[in-house]
Amino acid sequence: xxxxxxxxxxxxxxxxxxxxxxxxxxxxALEIGRENILFELxxxxxxxxxxxxxxxxxxxxxxxxxxxxxxxxxxNADEGEPGTFKDRVxxxxxxxxxxxxxxxxxxxxxxxxxxxxxxGEYEYMLKSLEDFLATLRKDxxxxxxxxxxxxxxxxxxxxxxxxxxxxxxxxxLIESLEGYRGEPRNRPPYPVNTGxxxxxxxxxxxxxxxxxxxILLKGGQWFKKHGTDKSTGSKLFSVSGDCDKPGVYExxxxxxxxxxxxxxEAKNTKAVQVxxxxxxxxxxxxxxxxxxxxxxxxxxxxxxFNQSRNMLKVLKNFMEFFxxxxxxxxxxxxxxxxxxxxxxxxxxxxxxxxxxLNNLKELGKTMQVASKCGLGQSSPNAFxxxxxxxxxxxxxxNGKGNGNGKA
Amino acid sequence: xxxxxxxxxxxxxxxxVHQFGKDRSALLQILQAxxxxxKFISDFAQQEVARMxxxxxxxxxxxxxxxxxxxxxxxxxxxxRLCQTISCDMAGKEKIKETVQRELGISFGQxxxxxxxxxxxxxxxxxxxxxxxxxxxxxVYTKLAPEAAINILNEIK
Ligand SMILES: Cc1cc2nc3c(=O)[nH]c(=O)nc-3n(C[C@H](O)[C@H](O)[C@H](O)COP(=O)(O)O)c2cc1C
Ligand code: SF4
Ligand code: FES
Numbered sequence: 001x002x003x004x005x006x007x008x009x010x011x012x013x014x015x016x017x018x019x020x021x022x023x024x025x026x027x028x029a030l031e032i033g034r035e036n037i038l039f040e041l042x043x044x045x046x047x048x049x050x051x052x053x054x055x056x057x058x059x060x061x062x063x064x065x066x067x068x069x070x071x072x073x074x075x076n077a078d079e080g081e082p083g084t085f086k087d088r089v090x091x092x093x094x095x096x097x098x099x100x101x102x103x104x105x106x107x108x109x110x111x112x113x114x115x116x117x118x119x120g121e122y123e124y125m126l127k128s129l130e131d132f133l134a135t136l137r138k139d140x141x142x143x144x145x146x147x148x149x150x151x152x153x154x155x156x157x158x159x160x161x162x163x164x165x166x167x168x169x170x171x172x173l174i175e176s177l178e179g180y181r182g183e184p185r186n187r188p189p190y191p192v193n194t195g196x197x198x199x200x201x202x203x204x205x206x207x208x209x210x211x212x213x214x215i216l217l218k219g220g221q222w223f224k225k226h227g228t229d230k231s232t233g234s235k236l237f238s239v240s241g242d243c244d245k246p247g248v249y250e251x252x253x254x255x256x257x258x259x260x261x262x263x264x265e266a267k268n269t270k271a272v273q274v275x276x277x278x279x280x281x282x283x284x285x286x287x288x289x290x291x292x293x294x295x296x297x298x299x300x301x302x303x304x305f306n307q308s309r310n311m312l313k314v315l316k317n318f319m320e321f322f323x324x325x326x327x328x329x330x331x332x333x334x335x336x337x338x339x340x341x342x343x344x345x346x347x348x349x350x351x352x353x354x355x356x357l358n359n360l361k362e363l364g365k366t367m368q369v370a371s372k373c374g375l376g377q378s379s380p381n382a383f384x385x386x387x388x389x390x391x392x393x394x395x396x397x398n399g400k401g402n403g404n405g406k407a
Numbered sequence: 408x409x410x411x412x413x414x415x416x417x418x419x420x421x422x423x424v425h426q427f428g429k430d431r432s433a434l435l436q437i438l439q440a441x442x443x444x445x446k447f448i449s450d451f452a453q454q455e456v457a458r459m460x461x462x463x464x465x466x467x468x469x470x471x472x473x474x475x476x477x478x479x480x481x482x483x484x485x486x487x488r489l490c491q492t493i494s495c496d497m498a499g500k501e502k503i504k505e506t507v508q509r510e511l512g513i514s515f516g517q518x519x520x521x522x523x524x525x526x527x528x529x530x531x532x533x534x535x536x537x538x539x540x541x542x543x544x545x546x547v548y549t550k551l552a553p554e555a556a557i558n559i560l561n562e563i564k
Contacts, residue, residue, distance in 0.1 A: 085534060119533075121533060159435075161528065237537065240536045324530065
């Protein structure tokens, strides 16, 4: 089945999937001015939706404050984390929110150029996105003198990736835009100071930017009413795997895993991978945990496994992913992921010792601190959490021996 | 490669450099355009890009070899990429793989004799709720059943 071309907005949700009229957000932004935009954003408590969770208002303030004749807004649409597809839905069904978020960001920090970095796998969207940009230009929401505001010029161009997960990391993304291999840089300096072509650059996730128009229209206080103290607002969750209703759901932060499983009609669930391949794998005993920056954090990927799944095979699939996608620039990640994959193969063949596995868990911990970017820092998460949380299944041990011969 | 073909390629690259600019930041776009048309970026093409952009050929080669969607060796006219990541795997990717291999008589990583199709694996395509998913060139196909996958492949030229 080819992707459905006709898109009707039959979704509903508290923020992103609520009613919206084209141009409303930009009008409101121009009406209230830069300082109030930053105030509302700060008040909303909005944090980055791309995984790292950095406060959006702070990022915008830092780049608004830096002095430079050129600044850039980059929308990170590299969406490559296994199990994540919410940005696809926003780009296809809610492009007005994404682009208006970029335009408002440009207005706020004083940038004239926005770049949408679209993963190569999403090239099929290019035409509809370009058409949408043309509509925005026609409506004077993009281009010169936006809505008659003679001091506000901003345009957006779209650049494609070419199949590299690591290019979702913001400094690798900038390298890629500059025409280099997508190898992450050391941070600091951060892109807000030294970004694209050395100029201050705000890199935000698609969903982060798409939240901004609604926050300006209804206020930071309103946004904060959803979610928890530390994780304000709502979140898009991309749910796949063993459930009757996979798809994208907009739910308040603070929803528990058990609640989510009920909504997506998952049955006989054994495990839930939260945060994609770089996230953690939770067993049933932890389904009462909540989704949020303070507990089970996620850029939105939720993968459900039922009782029939072999968790070692799941882990192997994740580690193969990291071995392929590591950029190879630093040793802990380049070699470490290969070692962890080898260990899984040894477990499969029953040719391991526990001492060896413990050493590898230590290696995993070293990777978490010594790798240069988030890829190598988080790739051991699955290895450590699956071997720990599913050891009975994987090693056939109950792990509860108490030394007196009784179970 | 014939001299005529070489000249045509040089001319084409010159046009691309003119269109996207000589700045380094245009490099990936230029390479993508060559890849899209020729399905690979030959040594000669890499040298020409380097010459026209005033950078070392090794620089161009290092970029081409970094990205999974760019390649230095010829491939088929159509590139079919089946998602191998976990959600598609659970949704039946193995069945699709076996059926497609049997039907085309080649394995993943190979190209059919008539150069019609190259089969590859790729990582998550962002279609995990509708797996198994597959890209045919830039088009995405989802919820594949074995027979449907074959019908799609039979239709491409
Ligand atoms: C390996 C790796 C891949 C990443 N991929 C993405 C991605 O596809 N999309 C994204 O928005 N952020 C991704 N990030 C996070 C970005 O580096 C960055 O934090 C984010 O784009 C900032 O936007 P936000 O503050 O709006 O979340 C990735 C990080 C790492 C380490
Ligand atoms: S951690 Fe991995 S992906 Fe990141 S810079 Fe090092 S080798 Fe590259
Ligand atoms: S796992 Fe195949 S599209 Fe995401």
